[in-house]
Amino acid sequence: MASYSTNEFRGGLKVLLDGDPCIILENEFVKPGKGQAFNRVKLRNLMTNRQWERTFKSGESLEAADVIDQDMEYLYNDGEFWYFMKTDGSFEQFPADEKAVGDTVKWLKEQDVYTVTLYNGAPLIVTPPNFVELEVVETDPGMKGDTAQGGSKPATLSTGAVVNVPLFITIGEVLKVDTRSGEYVGRVKN
Amino acid sequence: MMASGRETAATGASWQPTASRQILKSRAQQLGWVRGFFAQRGVLEVETPVLGQCGVTDVNIDSIAASPMAVAGQHGGRGWLQSSPEYHMKRLLAAGSGSIYQVSQVFRDGERGRRHNPEFSLLEWYRPGFDDQQLMAEVAELVCGWLDLPQPHRIGYRQLLRDHAGIDPFEASITDLRKACRPLVGDGDLLESLDRDGCLNLLMSFRVEPALGFDRPVFVTRYPASQAALARVSREDGHAVAHRFELYVRGIELCNGYWELTDPQEQRRRFHDDNARRRGLGKTEMPVDERFLAALESGLPDCAGVALGLDRLLMLKCGADEISEVLAFPAERS
Numbered sequence: 001m002a003s004y005s006t007n008e009f010r011g012g013l014k015v016l017l018d019g020d021p022c023i024i025l026e027n028e029f030v031k032p033g034k035g036q037a038f039n040r041v042k043l044r045n046l047m048t049n050r051q052w053e054r055t056f057k058s059g060e061s062l063e064a065a066d067v068i069d070q071d072m073e074y075l076y077n078d079g080e081f082w083y084f085m086k087t088d089g090s091f092e093q094f095p096a097d098e099k100a101v102g103d104t105v106k107w108l109k110e111q112d113v114y115t116v117t118l119y120n121g122a123p124l125i126v127t128p129p130n131f132v133e134l135e136v137v138e139t140d141p142g143m144k145g146d147t148a149q150g151g152s153k154p155a156t157l158s159t160g161a162v163v164n165v166p167l168f169i170t171i172g173e174v175l176k177v178d179t180r181s182g183e184y185v186g187r188v189k190n
Numbered sequence: 191m192m193a194s195g196r197e198t199a200a201t202g203a204s205w206q207p208t209a210s211r212q213i214l215k216s217r218a219q220q221l222g223w224v225r226g227f228f229a230q231r232g233v234l235e236v237e238t239p240v241l242g243q244c245g246v247t248d249v250n251i252d253s254i255a256a257s258p259m260a261v262a263g264q265h266g267g268r269g270w271l272q273s274s275p276e277y278h279m280k281r282l283l284a285a286g287s288g289s290i291y292q293v294s295q296v297f298r299d300g301e302r303g304r305r306h307n308p309e310f311s312l313l314e315w316y317r318p319g320f321d322d323q324q325l326m327a328e329v330a331e332l333v334c335g336w337l338d339l340p341q342p343h344r345i346g347y348r349q350l351l352r353d354h355a356g357i358d359p360f361e362a363s364i365t366d367l368r369k370a371c372r373p374l375v376g377d378g379d380l381l382e383s384l385d386r387d388g389c390l391n392l393l394m395s396f397r398v399e400p401a402l403g404f405d406r407p408v409f410v411t412r413y414p415a416s417q418a419a420l421a422r423v424s425r426e427d428g429h430a431v432a433h434r435f436e437l438y439v440r441g442i443e444l445c446n447g448y449w450e451l452t453d454p455q456e457q458r459r460r461f462h463d464d465n466a467r468r469r470g471l472g473k474t475e476m477p478v479d480e481r482f483l484a485a486l487e488s489g490l491p492d493c494a495g496v497a498l499g500l501d502r503l504l505m506l507k508c509g510a511d512e513i514s515e516v517l518a519f520p521a522e523r524s
Binding site: 007028029030031034035036037038040054055056057058059060131 | 228248250251300301304306330373375376380383387388390391392394395396399417418443446
Protein backbone atom coordinates (compact mmCIF):
# COMPACT_ATOMS: atom_id res chain seq x y z
CA MET A 1 0.00 0.00 0.00
CA ALA A 2 1.16 3.52 -0.74
CA SER A 3 2.06 5.98 1.97
CA TYR A 4 1.76 9.74 2.26
CA SER A 5 4.29 12.15 3.71
CA THR A 6 3.08 15.06 5.84
CA ASN A 7 3.78 17.33 2.85
CA GLU A 8 1.03 15.52 0.94
CA PHE A 9 -1.51 15.61 3.76
CA ARG A 10 -4.67 17.49 2.88
CA GLY A 11 -8.35 17.44 3.69
CA GLY A 12 -10.04 14.25 2.53
CA LEU A 13 -6.96 12.02 2.44
CA LYS A 14 -7.44 8.64 4.14
CA VAL A 15 -4.60 7.23 6.18
CA LEU A 16 -3.94 4.55 8.78
CA LEU A 17 -3.15 5.80 12.27
CA ASP A 18 -2.67 3.39 15.18
CA GLY A 19 -4.18 0.71 12.92
CA ASP A 20 -7.43 2.57 12.25
CA PRO A 21 -8.52 4.24 9.01
CA CYS A 22 -8.76 8.00 9.46
CA ILE A 23 -9.72 10.89 7.25
CA ILE A 24 -7.57 14.03 7.39
CA LEU A 25 -9.59 17.14 8.16
CA GLU A 26 -6.89 19.78 8.56
CA ASN A 27 -3.13 19.94 8.30
CA GLU A 28 -1.16 22.84 9.71
CA PHE A 29 2.55 23.25 9.02
CA VAL A 30 4.41 24.86 11.91
CA LYS A 31 8.08 25.76 11.98
CA PRO A 32 9.64 27.94 14.62
CA GLY A 33 12.55 30.20 13.75
CA LYS A 34 15.48 28.00 13.00
CA GLY A 35 13.84 25.00 14.61
CA GLN A 36 12.39 21.74 13.51
CA ALA A 37 9.21 21.64 11.44
CA PHE A 38 6.04 19.93 12.65
CA ASN A 39 2.63 19.21 11.19
CA ARG A 40 -0.36 19.58 13.46
CA VAL A 41 -3.02 17.34 11.95
CA LYS A 42 -6.72 17.00 12.70
CA LEU A 43 -8.18 13.63 11.75
CA ARG A 44 -11.42 11.77 12.19
CA ASN A 45 -11.14 8.11 13.04
CA LEU A 46 -13.53 6.37 10.64
CA MET A 47 -13.98 3.37 12.97
CA THR A 48 -14.99 5.33 16.06
CA ASN A 49 -15.99 8.61 14.38
CA ARG A 50 -13.86 10.38 17.01
CA GLN A 51 -11.79 13.41 16.13
CA TRP A 52 -8.05 13.29 16.86
CA GLU A 53 -5.34 15.91 16.91
CA ARG A 54 -1.81 14.67 16.41
CA THR A 55 1.52 16.31 15.84
CA PHE A 56 3.97 14.79 13.38
CA LYS A 57 7.53 15.61 12.45
CA SER A 58 7.42 17.13 8.98
CA GLY A 59 8.40 14.57 6.40
CA GLU A 60 7.06 11.64 8.45
CA SER A 61 4.76 9.29 6.52
CA LEU A 62 1.53 7.46 7.21
CA GLU A 63 0.33 4.45 5.32
CA ALA A 64 -2.60 5.10 3.03
CA ALA A 65 -5.83 3.45 4.16
CA ASP A 66 -7.60 1.32 1.56
CA VAL A 67 -10.77 3.35 1.85
CA ILE A 68 -12.96 4.23 -1.13
CA ASP A 69 -16.40 5.72 -1.55
CA GLN A 70 -18.73 3.99 -4.01
CA ASP A 71 -22.30 4.58 -5.12
CA MET A 72 -24.39 1.50 -4.41
CA GLU A 73 -28.04 0.56 -4.65
CA TYR A 74 -29.73 -0.68 -1.47
CA LEU A 75 -31.33 -4.11 -2.01
CA TYR A 76 -32.76 -5.62 1.16
CA ASN A 77 -32.22 -6.46 4.81
CA ASP A 78 -32.08 -10.08 6.00
CA GLY A 79 -32.37 -9.29 9.70
CA GLU A 80 -28.61 -9.17 10.21
CA PHE A 81 -27.11 -7.39 7.20
CA TRP A 82 -28.19 -4.70 4.80
CA TYR A 83 -27.21 -5.61 1.25
CA PHE A 84 -25.89 -3.08 -1.28
CA MET A 85 -25.05 -3.60 -4.95
CA LYS A 86 -22.57 -1.77 -7.14
CA THR A 87 -24.18 0.42 -9.81
CA ASP A 88 -21.49 -0.30 -12.41
CA GLY A 89 -23.34 -3.26 -13.90
CA SER A 90 -21.16 -5.84 -12.08
CA PHE A 91 -24.03 -6.83 -9.74
CA GLU A 92 -21.39 -7.23 -7.00
CA GLN A 93 -23.06 -7.20 -3.58
CA PHE A 94 -21.79 -6.08 -0.18
CA PRO A 95 -23.36 -6.84 3.21
CA ALA A 96 -23.21 -3.89 5.63
CA ASP A 97 -23.60 -4.51 9.36
CA GLU A 98 -25.52 -2.45 11.88
CA LYS A 99 -22.45 -0.39 12.78
CA ALA A 100 -21.83 0.57 9.15
CA VAL A 101 -25.44 1.46 8.50
CA GLY A 102 -25.86 3.37 11.76
CA ASP A 103 -28.40 6.20 11.68
CA THR A 104 -28.70 5.90 7.91
CA VAL A 105 -31.06 2.97 8.50
CA LYS A 106 -33.99 5.36 8.79
CA TRP A 107 -33.39 6.68 5.25
CA LEU A 108 -32.87 3.33 3.51
CA LYS A 109 -35.28 2.73 0.65
CA GLU A 110 -34.92 -0.22 -1.68
CA GLN A 111 -33.47 0.62 -5.11
CA ASP A 112 -32.24 4.03 -3.98
CA VAL A 113 -28.53 4.82 -4.30
CA TYR A 114 -26.28 5.47 -1.28
CA THR A 115 -22.59 6.16 -0.79
CA VAL A 116 -20.90 3.13 0.71
CA THR A 117 -17.43 3.66 2.14
CA LEU A 118 -15.42 0.47 1.76
CA TYR A 119 -12.45 -0.28 4.02
CA ASN A 120 -10.32 -3.18 2.81
CA GLY A 121 -13.26 -4.11 0.59
CA ALA A 122 -15.93 -4.23 3.35
CA PRO A 123 -18.60 -1.58 4.04
CA LEU A 124 -17.45 0.76 6.81
CA ILE A 125 -19.96 3.60 6.53
CA VAL A 126 -23.21 4.02 4.60
CA THR A 127 -24.08 7.64 3.84
CA PRO A 128 -27.44 8.72 2.46
CA PRO A 129 -27.74 11.33 -0.27
CA ASN A 130 -28.37 14.85 1.09
CA PHE A 131 -32.00 14.64 -0.01
CA VAL A 132 -34.32 11.64 -0.13
CA GLU A 133 -37.93 11.31 -1.32
CA LEU A 134 -40.13 9.15 0.89
CA GLU A 135 -43.83 8.42 1.25
CA VAL A 136 -45.84 9.33 4.35
CA VAL A 137 -47.33 6.17 5.90
CA GLU A 138 -48.74 7.64 9.06
CA THR A 139 -49.77 11.09 10.26
CA ASP A 140 -52.78 12.85 11.79
CA PRO A 141 -55.46 13.75 9.24
CA GLY A 142 -54.74 16.81 7.17
CA MET A 143 -56.70 19.92 7.98
CA LYS A 144 -57.81 22.12 5.12
CA GLY A 145 -57.34 25.83 5.56
CA ASP A 146 -54.40 25.49 7.92
CA THR A 147 -51.86 26.27 5.23
CA ALA A 148 -51.37 29.90 6.15
CA GLN A 149 -51.50 29.40 9.86
CA GLY A 150 -48.33 27.36 10.14
CA GLY A 151 -47.77 24.79 12.83
CA SER A 152 -46.48 21.28 12.37
CA LYS A 153 -47.11 17.65 13.27
CA PRO A 154 -45.05 14.46 13.18
CA ALA A 155 -45.29 12.19 10.14
CA THR A 156 -43.88 8.66 9.84
CA LEU A 157 -42.26 7.85 6.49
CA SER A 158 -42.07 4.51 4.71
CA THR A 159 -38.58 3.84 6.09
CA GLY A 160 -39.63 4.48 9.69
CA ALA A 161 -38.14 7.97 9.91
CA VAL A 162 -40.27 10.52 11.72
CA VAL A 163 -40.14 14.14 10.53
CA ASN A 164 -42.04 17.27 11.39
CA VAL A 165 -44.30 18.33 8.54
CA PRO A 166 -46.86 21.09 7.94
CA LEU A 167 -50.42 20.32 9.04
CA PHE A 168 -51.78 19.95 5.51
CA ILE A 169 -49.64 16.87 4.69
CA THR A 170 -51.65 13.65 4.29
CA ILE A 171 -50.89 9.93 4.19
CA GLY A 172 -49.69 8.75 0.78
CA GLU A 173 -47.91 11.97 -0.16
CA VAL A 174 -44.25 11.82 -1.14
CA LEU A 175 -41.98 14.27 0.70
CA LYS A 176 -38.49 15.57 0.06
CA VAL A 177 -36.39 15.43 3.25
CA ASP A 178 -32.92 16.74 4.06
CA THR A 179 -31.05 13.78 5.61
CA ARG A 180 -28.40 16.01 7.24
CA SER A 181 -30.88 17.91 9.39
CA GLY A 182 -33.77 15.42 9.23
CA GLU A 183 -36.03 18.27 8.14
CA TYR A 184 -38.94 18.39 5.74
CA VAL A 185 -38.09 20.32 2.56
CA GLY A 186 -41.25 20.06 0.48
CA ARG A 187 -43.81 17.91 -1.27
CA VAL A 188 -42.84 16.05 -4.42
CA LYS A 189 -45.42 16.68 -7.09
CA ASN A 190 -46.08 13.96 -9.62
CA MET B 191 -7.46 9.67 -5.13
CA MET B 192 -10.37 11.63 -3.83
CA ALA B 193 -10.45 15.33 -4.65
CA SER B 194 -10.21 17.49 -1.56
CA GLY B 195 -12.14 20.68 -0.93
CA ARG B 196 -9.18 22.63 -2.21
CA GLU B 197 -8.34 22.97 -5.85
CA THR B 198 -6.11 20.37 -7.42
CA ALA B 199 -3.29 20.93 -9.87
CA ALA B 200 -5.49 19.48 -12.57
CA THR B 201 -8.10 22.23 -12.48
CA GLY B 202 -7.75 24.66 -15.28
CA ALA B 203 -9.16 27.57 -13.32
CA SER B 204 -6.19 28.35 -11.11
CA TRP B 205 -4.21 30.74 -13.30
CA GLN B 206 -5.37 33.79 -11.40
CA PRO B 207 -3.40 35.48 -8.59
CA THR B 208 -4.36 34.75 -4.99
CA ALA B 209 -3.56 38.29 -3.83
CA SER B 210 -6.01 41.11 -4.49
CA ARG B 211 -4.91 44.15 -6.45
CA GLN B 212 -5.15 46.20 -3.25
CA ILE B 213 -2.70 43.87 -1.52
CA LEU B 214 -0.33 43.91 -4.47
CA LYS B 215 -0.36 47.68 -4.13
CA SER B 216 0.43 47.42 -0.40
CA ARG B 217 3.32 45.13 -1.28
CA ALA B 218 4.78 47.75 -3.61
CA GLN B 219 4.30 50.43 -0.94
CA GLN B 220 6.00 48.25 1.65
CA LEU B 221 9.02 47.85 -0.60
CA GLY B 222 9.09 51.65 -0.98
CA TRP B 223 8.95 52.03 2.83
CA VAL B 224 11.86 49.61 3.29
CA ARG B 225 14.05 51.31 0.68
CA GLY B 226 13.28 54.75 2.10
CA PHE B 227 14.09 53.52 5.61
CA PHE B 228 17.55 52.32 4.64
CA ALA B 229 18.30 55.21 2.28
CA GLN B 230 17.74 57.59 5.23
CA ARG B 231 20.21 55.64 7.34
CA GLY B 232 22.86 55.34 4.67
CA VAL B 233 22.59 51.55 4.43
CA LEU B 234 23.62 50.30 0.99
CA GLU B 235 21.29 48.07 -1.03
CA VAL B 236 23.06 45.06 -2.54
CA GLU B 237 22.20 42.06 -4.69
CA THR B 238 23.90 38.68 -4.33
CA PRO B 239 23.36 35.36 -6.16
CA VAL B 240 20.07 33.54 -5.75
CA LEU B 241 21.72 30.42 -7.18
CA GLY B 242 24.94 29.61 -5.34
CA GLN B 243 27.52 26.83 -5.36
CA CYS B 244 26.78 26.02 -1.71
CA GLY B 245 23.61 25.75 0.33
CA VAL B 246 23.37 25.75 4.12
CA THR B 247 24.31 22.95 6.51
CA ASP B 248 21.57 23.93 8.99
CA VAL B 249 19.78 20.72 10.00
CA ASN B 250 16.33 22.31 9.91
CA ILE B 251 16.64 24.12 6.60
CA ASP B 252 16.65 22.18 3.34
CA SER B 253 18.05 23.96 0.32
CA ILE B 254 16.61 23.28 -3.13
CA ALA B 255 19.16 21.88 -5.57
CA ALA B 256 19.42 23.55 -8.97
CA SER B 257 22.20 22.37 -11.20
CA PRO B 258 23.43 24.67 -13.93
CA MET B 259 25.44 23.56 -16.93
CA ALA B 260 29.23 23.78 -16.67
CA VAL B 261 30.63 26.99 -18.11
CA ALA B 262 34.17 27.66 -19.31
CA GLY B 263 36.75 26.86 -16.66
CA GLN B 264 34.13 25.82 -14.08
CA HIS B 265 32.96 22.44 -13.05
CA GLY B 266 29.21 22.57 -13.48
CA GLY B 267 26.90 20.34 -11.59
CA ARG B 268 25.51 20.91 -8.15
CA GLY B 269 24.11 24.35 -7.29
CA TRP B 270 21.67 25.49 -4.65
CA LEU B 271 18.92 28.08 -4.51
CA GLN B 272 19.84 30.21 -1.52
CA SER B 273 17.82 29.86 1.68
CA SER B 274 19.19 33.22 2.80
CA PRO B 275 21.73 35.65 1.31
CA GLU B 276 23.73 35.49 4.56
CA TYR B 277 27.02 33.97 3.40
CA HIS B 278 27.28 36.16 0.33
CA MET B 279 26.43 39.27 2.34
CA LYS B 280 29.03 38.42 4.97
CA ARG B 281 31.60 38.12 2.20
CA LEU B 282 30.68 41.67 1.17
CA LEU B 283 31.06 42.80 4.80
CA ALA B 284 34.47 41.13 5.03
CA ALA B 285 35.44 42.97 1.85
CA GLY B 286 34.62 46.28 3.55
CA SER B 287 31.14 47.06 2.23
CA GLY B 288 29.97 48.73 5.44
CA SER B 289 26.26 48.54 6.38
CA ILE B 290 24.27 46.67 3.73
CA TYR B 291 20.75 45.39 3.14
CA GLN B 292 19.10 43.17 0.56
CA VAL B 293 15.59 42.23 -0.48
CA SER B 294 15.70 38.82 -2.11
CA GLN B 295 13.66 35.77 -3.00
CA VAL B 296 14.87 32.83 -0.92
CA PHE B 297 13.99 29.14 -1.01
CA ARG B 298 13.35 26.49 1.65
CA ASP B 299 12.35 23.06 0.49
CA GLY B 300 9.15 21.53 1.79
CA GLU B 301 7.94 24.54 3.74
CA ARG B 302 4.31 25.25 2.89
CA GLY B 303 1.64 26.23 5.36
CA ARG B 304 -0.47 29.11 6.55
CA ARG B 305 2.68 31.20 7.10
CA HIS B 306 5.14 29.41 4.85
CA ASN B 307 5.77 29.26 1.13
CA PRO B 308 8.87 27.44 -0.19
CA GLU B 309 9.89 30.64 -2.00
CA PHE B 310 9.53 33.88 -0.09
CA SER B 311 10.73 37.45 0.13
CA LEU B 312 13.39 38.10 2.73
CA LEU B 313 14.81 41.40 3.94
CA GLU B 314 18.25 40.87 5.40
CA TRP B 315 20.57 43.54 6.76
CA TYR B 316 23.90 43.88 8.56
CA ARG B 317 25.19 46.69 10.73
CA PRO B 318 28.93 46.76 11.49
CA GLY B 319 29.53 48.15 14.99
CA PHE B 320 26.02 47.26 16.22
CA ASP B 321 25.30 44.65 18.87
CA ASP B 322 21.99 42.77 19.18
CA GLN B 323 20.46 45.45 21.43
CA GLN B 324 21.12 48.25 18.95
CA LEU B 325 19.87 46.20 16.02
CA MET B 326 16.66 45.35 17.91
CA ALA B 327 16.01 49.07 18.28
CA GLU B 328 16.39 49.51 14.51
CA VAL B 329 14.13 46.52 13.73
CA ALA B 330 11.51 48.04 16.04
CA GLU B 331 11.66 51.35 14.18
CA LEU B 332 11.21 49.66 10.82
CA VAL B 333 8.42 47.29 11.83
CA CYS B 334 6.48 49.44 14.29
CA GLY B 335 6.80 52.46 12.00
CA TRP B 336 5.31 50.56 9.07
CA LEU B 337 2.61 48.76 11.07
CA ASP B 338 1.93 51.74 13.33
CA LEU B 339 2.39 49.73 16.53
CA PRO B 340 3.78 50.59 19.99
CA GLN B 341 7.40 49.75 20.81
CA PRO B 342 8.04 46.04 21.53
CA HIS B 343 8.67 44.43 24.91
CA ARG B 344 11.83 42.39 25.33
CA ILE B 345 11.35 39.07 27.11
CA GLY B 346 13.87 36.29 27.74
CA TYR B 347 13.31 32.83 26.26
CA ARG B 348 13.63 31.28 29.71
CA GLN B 349 10.88 33.41 31.21
CA LEU B 350 8.53 32.72 28.28
CA LEU B 351 8.87 28.97 28.56
CA ARG B 352 8.39 29.14 32.32
CA ASP B 353 5.27 31.30 31.94
CA HIS B 354 3.59 29.53 29.03
CA ALA B 355 4.85 25.93 29.19
CA GLY B 356 5.70 25.61 32.87
CA ILE B 357 9.26 24.42 32.32
CA ASP B 358 12.73 25.88 32.69
CA PRO B 359 14.48 25.43 29.32
CA PHE B 360 17.94 25.46 30.91
CA GLU B 361 17.33 23.34 34.01
CA ALA B 362 14.56 20.88 33.07
CA SER B 363 15.60 17.27 32.47
CA ILE B 364 14.84 15.61 29.13
CA THR B 365 12.23 13.53 31.00
CA ASP B 366 10.45 16.68 32.18
CA LEU B 367 10.66 18.20 28.71
CA ARG B 368 9.12 15.12 27.11
CA LYS B 369 6.44 15.04 29.77
CA ALA B 370 5.50 18.61 28.83
CA CYS B 371 5.32 17.56 25.15
CA ARG B 372 3.27 14.43 25.68
CA PRO B 373 -0.15 16.12 25.45
CA LEU B 374 0.85 17.44 22.03
CA VAL B 375 2.32 14.37 20.38
CA GLY B 376 0.97 11.37 22.26
CA ASP B 377 3.12 8.49 23.48
CA GLY B 378 4.54 7.32 20.16
CA ASP B 379 7.92 7.26 18.45
CA LEU B 380 7.90 11.01 17.96
CA LEU B 381 8.01 11.69 21.70
CA GLU B 382 10.93 9.28 22.14
CA SER B 383 12.79 10.83 19.22
CA LEU B 384 12.61 14.40 20.54
CA ASP B 385 15.85 15.75 21.94
CA ARG B 386 16.09 18.83 24.17
CA ASP B 387 15.83 21.32 21.32
CA GLY B 388 13.13 19.24 19.63
CA CYS B 389 11.01 19.46 22.78
CA LEU B 390 11.73 23.16 23.20
CA ASN B 391 10.82 23.88 19.57
CA LEU B 392 7.58 22.01 19.96
CA LEU B 393 6.66 23.86 23.14
CA MET B 394 7.71 27.18 21.63
CA SER B 395 5.51 26.55 18.55
CA PHE B 396 2.41 25.33 20.33
CA ARG B 397 2.50 26.82 23.83
CA VAL B 398 4.35 30.11 23.49
CA GLU B 399 4.14 31.54 19.96
CA PRO B 400 0.36 31.58 19.57
CA ALA B 401 0.13 33.90 22.59
CA LEU B 402 2.95 36.29 21.70
CA GLY B 403 2.73 39.90 20.64
CA PHE B 404 -0.98 40.63 20.84
CA ASP B 405 -0.85 43.60 23.26
CA ARG B 406 2.26 44.89 21.59
CA PRO B 407 5.14 43.32 19.63
CA VAL B 408 7.54 41.13 21.62
CA PHE B 409 11.26 40.53 21.14
CA VAL B 410 12.26 37.10 22.39
CA THR B 411 15.89 37.24 23.51
CA ARG B 412 18.59 35.17 25.25
CA TYR B 413 18.00 31.84 23.51
CA PRO B 414 19.74 28.63 24.60
CA ALA B 415 23.13 28.52 22.89
CA SER B 416 22.16 25.29 21.09
CA GLN B 417 19.53 27.24 19.13
CA ALA B 418 21.70 29.82 17.47
CA ALA B 419 23.84 28.65 14.58
CA LEU B 420 25.68 31.88 13.90
CA ALA B 421 25.30 33.95 17.06
CA ARG B 422 27.76 34.89 19.76
CA VAL B 423 27.30 33.14 23.05
CA SER B 424 27.81 34.52 26.55
CA ARG B 425 27.28 33.10 30.06
CA GLU B 426 24.35 34.25 32.11
CA ASP B 427 23.53 32.73 35.53
CA GLY B 428 25.81 29.86 34.64
CA HIS B 429 24.01 29.10 31.34
CA ALA B 430 25.23 29.54 27.78
CA VAL B 431 22.94 32.15 26.24
CA ALA B 432 22.96 33.18 22.59
CA HIS B 433 22.83 36.77 21.40
CA ARG B 434 19.90 35.98 19.20
CA PHE B 435 16.51 37.65 19.01
CA GLU B 436 13.19 37.14 17.29
CA LEU B 437 10.32 39.55 16.90
CA TYR B 438 6.71 38.36 17.24
CA VAL B 439 3.68 40.37 16.24
CA ARG B 440 0.20 38.94 16.83
CA GLY B 441 1.50 35.39 17.09
CA ILE B 442 3.56 35.70 13.90
CA GLU B 443 7.32 35.25 13.94
CA LEU B 444 8.73 38.09 11.85
CA CYS B 445 12.49 38.05 12.07
CA ASN B 446 15.57 36.39 13.45
CA GLY B 447 18.68 38.36 14.39
CA TYR B 448 22.14 37.71 15.74
CA TRP B 449 25.09 39.48 17.13
CA GLU B 450 27.20 37.66 14.62
CA LEU B 451 29.78 35.01 15.18
CA THR B 452 33.06 36.10 13.56
CA ASP B 453 35.34 33.20 14.57
CA PRO B 454 36.12 31.02 11.52
CA GLN B 455 37.25 28.00 13.59
CA GLU B 456 34.04 27.99 15.57
CA GLN B 457 32.06 28.44 12.37
CA ARG B 458 33.80 25.50 10.70
CA ARG B 459 33.20 23.33 13.75
CA ARG B 460 29.47 24.15 13.65
CA PHE B 461 29.28 23.29 9.93
CA HIS B 462 30.81 19.89 10.64
CA ASP B 463 28.50 19.31 13.62
CA ASP B 464 25.53 20.16 11.42
CA ASN B 465 26.62 17.73 8.75
CA ALA B 466 27.13 15.00 11.34
CA ARG B 467 23.56 15.55 12.52
CA ARG B 468 22.32 15.59 8.92
CA ARG B 469 24.01 12.23 8.38
CA GLY B 470 22.30 10.88 11.48
CA LEU B 471 18.92 11.99 10.14
CA GLY B 472 19.53 10.51 6.71
CA LYS B 473 19.61 13.96 5.10
CA THR B 474 21.95 15.08 2.33
CA GLU B 475 25.23 16.42 3.67
CA MET B 476 25.86 19.92 2.41
CA PRO B 477 29.15 21.19 0.97
CA VAL B 478 30.91 23.51 3.39
CA ASP B 479 31.16 27.00 1.90
CA GLU B 480 34.92 27.50 1.81
CA ARG B 481 34.66 30.96 0.27
CA PHE B 482 32.54 32.07 3.19
CA LEU B 483 35.00 30.57 5.67
CA ALA B 484 37.88 32.25 3.83
CA ALA B 485 36.08 35.57 4.19
CA LEU B 486 35.75 34.96 7.95
CA GLU B 487 39.47 34.08 8.07
CA SER B 488 40.30 37.38 6.45
CA GLY B 489 38.14 39.12 9.06
CA LEU B 490 34.44 39.85 9.41
CA PRO B 491 33.87 43.18 11.14
CA ASP B 492 31.99 43.03 14.44
CA CYS B 493 28.37 43.33 13.36
CA ALA B 494 24.78 42.42 14.05
CA GLY B 495 22.49 41.06 11.34
CA VAL B 496 18.85 40.21 10.95
CA ALA B 497 16.55 38.52 8.41
CA LEU B 498 12.91 39.55 8.25
CA GLY B 499 10.07 37.92 6.31
CA LEU B 500 8.48 40.57 4.12
CA ASP B 501 5.47 38.43 3.18
CA ARG B 502 4.60 38.03 6.86
CA LEU B 503 5.12 41.74 7.45
CA LEU B 504 2.62 42.35 4.66
CA MET B 505 0.22 39.80 6.19
CA LEU B 506 0.24 41.87 9.38
CA LYS B 507 -0.18 45.11 7.45
CA CYS B 508 -3.19 43.74 5.55
CA GLY B 509 -4.68 41.58 8.32
CA ALA B 510 -4.25 38.43 6.21
CA ASP B 511 -4.58 34.98 7.82
CA GLU B 512 -2.82 33.07 5.08
CA ILE B 513 0.41 33.85 3.28
CA SER B 514 -1.28 33.05 -0.04
CA GLU B 515 -3.44 36.16 0.42
CA VAL B 516 -0.34 38.33 0.04
CA LEU B 517 1.45 36.36 -2.70
CA ALA B 518 0.61 36.83 -6.34
CA PHE B 519 1.17 33.12 -6.90
CA PRO B 520 1.87 30.70 -4.02
CA ALA B 521 3.80 27.49 -4.75
CA GLU B 522 0.82 25.47 -5.97
CA ARG B 523 0.00 28.15 -8.58
CA SER B 524 3.55 29.06 -9.50
